[in-house]
Amino acid sequence: MKQSAKFKLALITGLICLMPMVAFAADQQGQGRPKGPPPEAIAACEGKSAGDSVEFTGRRGDTLKATCQEVEGQLVAVPDNAPQGR
Numbered sequence: 462m463k464q465s466a467k468f469k470l471a472l473i474t475g476l477i478c479l480m481p482m483v484a485f486a487a488d489q490q491g492q493g494r495p496k497g498p499p500p501e502a503i504a505a506c507e508g509k510s511a512g513d514s515v516e517f518t519g520r521r522g523d524t525l526k527a528t529c530q531e532v533e534g535q536l537v538a539v540p541d542n543a544p545q546g547r
Contacts, residue, residue: 498537502527505538 505517506529527538
């Protein structure tokens with residue numbers, strides 16, 4: 462096998478091996494964020510009732526004013542400025 466063919470084969474093999482790591486890194490950067498409310502939104506409404514006002518720290522570290530609402534059978538803090546229909 463020629464030297465350039467060995468190099469191409471090694472390069473292709475290396476790129477194929479890197480693909481799962483790149484996909485994992487992209488997922489960790491929020492492109493594949495977990496579905497459902499963040500744990501902080503659930504914790505904010507522990508011991509509360511639907512309609513209660515609460516504040517919690519969001520995913521980006523900002524303080525969010527929210528209202529406890531039942532979402533899919535679970536009481537969750539929904540930010541007051543959240544888009545409707547979600």
